[in-house]
Amino acid sequence: MPRPTRAMSVAALTALLTLTTLSAAGSASAAGVNYVALGDSYASGLGAGSYTAESGSCKRSTNAYAYLWKNAHAPSSFAFTACSGARTDDVINNQLSVLNSSTTLVSISVGGNDAGFASTMQTCVLDSDSACINAVETAKAYANNTLPGKLDQVYAAIHAKAPNARVVVLGYPHLYKIGGSCIFGIGDTKRKAINSAADVLDGVIAKRAANAGFAFGDVRSIFTEHEICGSATTWLNSTTFPIEESYHPKASGHSGGYLPVFSAQV
Numbered sequence: 122m123p124r125p126t127r128a129m130s131v132a133a134l135t136a137l138l139t140l141t142t143l144s145a146a147g148s149a150s151a152a153g154v155n156y157v158a159l160g161d162s163y164a165s166g167l168g169a170g171s172y173t174a175e176s177g178s179c180k181r182s183t184n185a186y187a188y189l190w191k192n193a194h195a196p197s198s199f200a201f202t203a204c205s206g207a208r209t210d211d212v213i214n215n216q217l218s219v220l221n222s223s224t225t226l227v228s229i230s231v232g233g234n235d236a237g238f239a240s241t242m243q244t245c246v247l248d249s250d251s252a253c254i255n256a257v258e259t260a261k262a263y264a265n266n267t268l269p270g271k272l273d274q275v276y277a278a279i280h281a282k283a284p285n286a287r288v289v290v291l292g293y294p295h296l297y298k299i300g301g302s303c304i305f306g307i308g309d310t311k312r313k314a315i316n317s318a319a320d321v322l323d324g325v326i327a328k329r330a331a332n333a334g335f336a337f338g339d340v341r342s343i344f345t346e347h348e349i350c351g352s353a354t355t356w357l358n359s360t361t362f363p364i365e366e367s368y369h370p371k372a373s374g375h376s377g378g379y380l381p382v383f384s385a386q387v
């Protein structure tokens with residue numbers, strides 16, 4: 122065997138250092154991981170820009186936490202089927218064909234659309250305080266009474282198709298900072314009502330996830346001081362154009378909020 126040349130040693134040392142550095146940073150390749158990213162627009166990355174052409178109206182963003190995790194960890198496979206506007210039934214009907222017994226990791230956020238996210242937000246932004254409070258009460262009643270069964274169905278379908286996967290369910294943030302100011306924003310009564318709806322949704326989702334044996338990533342605390350209205354660095358779009366991107370995480374909400382919460386549960 123020839124004596125190693127100086128160049129070879131340097132190359133070997135560099136490779137070793139690179140591996141060590143990557144491991145220390147937690148970003149070594151996740152060989153053997155087969156990752157599937159499911160869910161609604163908070164999962165697809167609507168609001169974060171840079172949508173993939175293949176995703177069409179599902180609006181899957183290369184800035185979404187799922188895509189960022191894929192880029193950082195190089196899993197053996199990655200399937201991104203989350204879709205803007207998806208409800209629990211849409212996930213069951215349209216997103217699960219990519220799951221199989223080799224799937225080892227699944228992420229999902231779903232339930233907000235079933236509870237009437239878009240119509241509730243529209244009422245709260247355009248109508249009176251009392252109309253907003255009524256809409257929020259209706260959404261909460263749905264979340265408490267009907268959503269649990271819908272979530273159980275989605276989670277059971279995921280487990281049936283991907284029995285070997287670790288499943289991480291992500292929740293939703295408070296949308297509004299209380300007491301801050303924003304010129305064209307809504308008042309504190311509406312803000313508190315909307316935030317309380319996120320609390321009810323998160324409580325229900327966390328419980329059903331635990332019951333299914335899945336992990337739950339709560340994003341509320343990490344989004345604190347990054348909400349709409351008065352936060353110095355908001356991670357959420359306020360009322361914006363295109364209108365459907367309103368009240369959704371920006372790229373910063375995915376990289377600074379959802380990604381670390383998801384990564385901590387993997």
Ligand SMILES: CCCCCCCCCCCCCCCC(=O)Oc1ccc([N+](=O)[O-])cc1
Pocket residue numbers: 161162163167204205206207232233234236237238239241242257260293294295296315316318319322365
């Ligand atoms: C349900 C009560 C509403 C009160 C707000 C609670 C705050 C946080 C909850 C966020 C839930 C977001 C759910 C998913 C969002 C989603 O897919 O939104 C859509 C995005 C785009 C469309 N669309 O049609 O283009 C439709 C819906």
